[in-house]
Amino acid sequence: MVKGLTKRGIAKPESLIQEVLDLDQKRRTTQVKLDDTLSQSNNLARQIGQLMREGKKEEADRVKTQTSELKQLGKSLQENLSTFEEELKQLLYNIPNVPHESVPEGNSDQDNEVIYEHGKIPSLHDTAKPHWELIKEYDIIDFDLGNKVTGAGFPFYKGKGARLQRALINFFLDEALAAGYYEVQPPIVINEASGIGTGQLPDKEGQMYHATKDNVYLIPTAEVPITNMYRDSIIKSENLPIKNVGYTPCFRREAGSWGADVRGLNRLHQFDKVEIIQIQKPEKSYEAFDEMCKHVQGLLEKLNLPYRVLRLCGGDIGYTAALTFDMEVYSAAQKRWLEVSSVSNVETYQSNRLKLRYKDESKKTKLLHTLNGSALALPRIVAAILENNQTENGIVIPEVLRKYTGFDKI
RNA sequence: AGAGGGUUGGCGGAGUGGUCGAACGCGGCGGUCUUGAAAACCGUUGUACCGCGAGGUACCGGGGGUUCGAAUCCCUCACUCUCUGCCA
Numbered sequence: 001m002v003k004g005l006t007k008r009g010i011a012k013p014e015s016l017i018q019e020v021l022d023l024d025q026k027r028r029t030t031q032v033k034l035d036d037t038l039s040q041s042n043n044l045a046r047q048i049g050q051l052m053r054e055g056k057k058e059e060a061d062r063v064k065t066q067t068s069e070l071k072q073l074g075k076s077l078q079e080n081l082s083t084f085e086e087e088l089k090q091l092l093y094n095i096p097n098v099p100h101e102s103v104p105e106g107n108s109d110q111d112n113e114v115i116y117e118h119g120k121i122p123s124l125h126d127t128a129k130p131h132w133e134l135i136k137e138y139d140i141i142d143f144d145l146g147n148k149v150t151g152a153g154f155p156f157y158k159g160k161g162a163r164l165q166r167a168l169i170n171f172f173l174d175e176a177l178a179a180g181y182y183e184v185q186p187p188i189v190i191n192e193a194s195g196i197g198t199g200q201l202p203d204k205e206g207q208m209y210h211a212t213k214d215n216v217y218l219i220p221t222a223e224v225p226i227t228n229m230y231r232d233s234i235i236k237s238e239n240l241p242i243k244n245v246g247y248t249p250c251f252r253r254e255a256g257s258w259g260a261d262v263r264g265l266n267r268l269h270q271f272d273k274v275e276i277i278q279i280q281k282p283e284k285s286y287e288a289f290d291e292m293c294k295h296v297q298g299l300l301e302k303l304n305l306p307y308r309v310l311r312l313c314g315g316d317i318g319y320t321a322a323l324t325f326d327m328e329v330y331s332a333a334q335k336r337w338l339e340v341s342s343v344s345n346v347e348t349y350q351s352n353r354l355k356l357r358y359k360d361e362s363k364k365t366k367l368l369h370t371l372n373g374s375a376l377a378l379p380r381i382v383a384a385i386l387e388n389n390q391t392e393n394g395i396v397i398p399e400v401l402r403k404y405t406g407f408d409k410i
Numbered sequence: 411a412g413a414g415g416g417u418u419g420g421c422g423g424a425g426u427g428g429u430c431g432a433a434c435g436c437g438g439c440g441g442u443c444u445u446g447a448a449a450a451c452c453g454u455u456g457u458a459c460c461g462c463g464a465g466g467u468a469c470c471g472g473g474g475g476u477u478c479g480a481a482u483c484c485c486u487c488a489c490u491c492u493c494u495g496c497c498a
Binding site for chain 2: 028031033034036038039041042044045046047048049050052053058061063064065066067070071118139234355365
């Protein structure tokens, strides 16, 4: 654990862990004392009840005098206990997940490991354009209109642009269904408890749109509502694994960093995504992880997009994840790799907060593992399709999408 | 948004101050009976924390209060339902 947290660049994991252990010890001894005190006063209360029923009022009154001291003690113990519990909770909520042993060390995305590459990087003609020029030329995505109606990062998709988008959503959903996922359409607004359940709160408070009047948040990913479906539940072993897929818009405030890297569709405040999630027994969660990665790779192969798979390093991996693979497609005109999917095994980090459990063979209640992955995030896929498939006389729609789009060229 | 009702164990649904963690029904699990199954009957059946264990403690939407004692009384918040209004 110390090693794992060090990979994340946490300065002194040892002292942090020691702090947690100390606090837990204090919590425990306090609770024992409290339980004992309560036990005594429960006994006295029972005695009084007994005496009252027998009509021995004076005796009951005498016993009553004994209770006040216990009550006082109980109260202060209770206060101590609550304090310790609250401190412990705060401490634990602010510790990220411990990375899987295969996670490489590193501080930034520079240190991520490329573990697989697929497809040939297309060589485009000299006049090839980046997608932000193509969308203007063909009038399929309109940022100016978005600026007018909402603000930066909220584009309009128009005509064949809108239809391409819809085609991709349907294609991704159908592929997931074929792979055994169960389709859900979750709410795209969540309450605070859900945000805490999947770990967006308190860590990512600033990244979500917050409707303060009702204290609800716009989802940054469908992972939040779809995983929170199972908050506070004990899943029957025979119903595992749970495999759900859902399409939703996603909203991210993404404060900071604007510039060339985030031009056009590369980063938006609102975007569409099809998300797959799995809930699986601990011993099988890494099988599920591989299956999910294969599924995502299959999608990219069917779309004929060159891609690579990265194993994220300790410095770049998300707060809640134990292991994350990012899938990046090559966007030929920008000459850049764009992240289009991120598959994570969160292990028990979320289930612990969600109280998401199952009964194992020996009928013990145990925490499940949760996994999530994009399959896929739309805008960058659109960007890559537009750029990679551009020709002198139009943009060629990938074969697999044509039955969804109803046209084969833009 | 206004008025009123509700929130109890996997589900339904009792319970208005004292052995209530909670009747009863359904469902689940185990058993008897049966060639097998159904029916019937008997038993069992929540979660968490502490403890080697016996056992103890907490939880009847959340938080607080009254009381020796609260599922039951009071305050407060949330959610939900019905009616009215508005509305895709």
